[in-house]
Amino acid sequence: MSEKLFIFDTTLRDGEQVPGCQLNTIEKIEVARALEELGVDILEAGFPISSPGDFNSVREISKAVSNPTICALTRAVQKDIDVAADALALAKHKRIHTGIGVSHSHIYDKLKSTPEEIIERAVAAVKHAKKYVEDVEFYAEDAGRADNEYLARVIEAVIKAGATVVNIPDTTGYCLPQEYGRKIKYLMENVGNIHKAIISTHCHNDLGMATANTLEAVINGARQAEVTINGIGERAGNTSLEEVVMALRCHKHLNVDTSINSKLLTSTSRMVASMMNMPVQANKAIVGRNAFAHSSGIHQDGVLKSRESYEIINPVDVGLDESVIALTARSGRAALNHRLELLGFKLEQKELDEVYAKFLELADKKKDVRDDDLLYLVGAATGEKVGKRIKLKYLQILTGTLIPTATVIVKIGDSERTATCTGNGPVDAAVKAIKTLINETVQITEFLIQAMNKGSDDVGRVHVQVKCGSMLVHGFSANTDVVKAAVEAFVDGLNLLNVTEKTE
């Protein structure tokens, strides 16, 4: 049976400190409900003394959410604690989180104090908070840079004063994982009454080590982790909830687990990203857009044979339907065939080779190849297989500030013919040139160009309606070169009209 790691979520407090991430009370309640559903144990709802709005949010969240403990942050200042207690009054389970700086820089430069006075203020704050709530957490701010011997004295004193949880924050994100782990171990071994409290971690990501530091602390005895969704928080952010939860699920041998419903991680991440206007980077672990996307042929082939070859987490476990096989110029036949099969095509090896060659041509021009593109590629390949009588073999266009001029070589039946014409644009010039090579009088009566997806590298889809006497047909083509697509669509129409070659 695993030991429990309590998840203390501070998305609505440290996360909300990020410029641009502020939420109003209604939005905070919505996020708080999502966090409750996710299964967080403690929900830090705000810093009530900081503004009437934050006070109100903590009060409303206390009413709206009942499973997690609702926590409010304060300085080691009586008034802060009084206001926090008031904001938490209606919470079913409540905690006051108070504390003060303990590093040399915080004691002398920021607080203009002395180590002994800081211990006195810390103890007084905990005792004051204890008058309101049983559950009091003490944070030793900047513990990451504090002297371990002094830190141990502070922690011993606040536990004696009644702290039930002792938070050892790496406030500036300074520690290396082993260093932070050793700090926790030191406290475990040198604070006489440590077993009376839970040790909590609160790591910042200034050096990109927040998750590593948190896990090292857990390995050394911490049993609460302070985290945020998507790792948002002051400066470079906090430890990300999803990373800690999934790291523990992946490394079961650590024998520590959380109560988080991991299947809600993706939806919660998306909700927080959208409500807080903080998009998640594509390569973010667990919840980034590419966290379960495979784009190179060797990886795709491996994943299609056995998911575990390149995935340590089943995407279903974090709330996704499946991994993504993204088709790019680095993809191989296995990935292409997989996607085609999902689209309902079962190709012979020769056909697949043919579509693959065309796919590579397109993928070199276009960053990612979508299903629409594949439909076009398969259509183009199978179209040629049934053997069109009229084919555009060559197309050269001169355009710009010149008079648009097109030279075409068209294969009609067994012969190849060349023609050059000018026009009011490149398509007009090419269509006129082709018209000089056929017997029948044909007319384009409708012409439509559409982008398939978006971006200047997109495939353009062209539909033309071509009329010959009373016969009306529809030609189609698609290409990253829209002029080529237009001319090929016209040729497609000529095939359907079965036009004949003009004799010289």
Ligand SMILES: CC(=O)SCCNC(=O)CCNC(=O)[C@H](O)C(C)(C)COP(=O)(O)OP(=O)(O)OC[C@H]1O[C@@H](n2cnc3c(N)ncnc32)[C@H](O)[C@@H]1OP(=O)(O)O
């Ligand atoms: C590591 C963290 O604390 S993360 C939490 C950060 N969150 C916030 O800061 C919440 C938003 N803050 C606020 O709304 C305001 O800063 C308030 C209401 C807390 C205080 O506002 P003001 O009274 O105007 O003080 P101001 O912000 O200018 O300065 C902070 C004061 O608190 C003191 N202080 C800072 N931390 C602590 C602490 N943990 N315990 C006691 N005093 C502290 C500072 O030394 C400074 O005191 P001084 O004015 O005597 O030098």
Ligand SMILES: CC(C)C(=O)C(=O)O
């Ligand atoms: C208030 C404390 C826990 C904090 O946010 C920090 O030290 O970073």
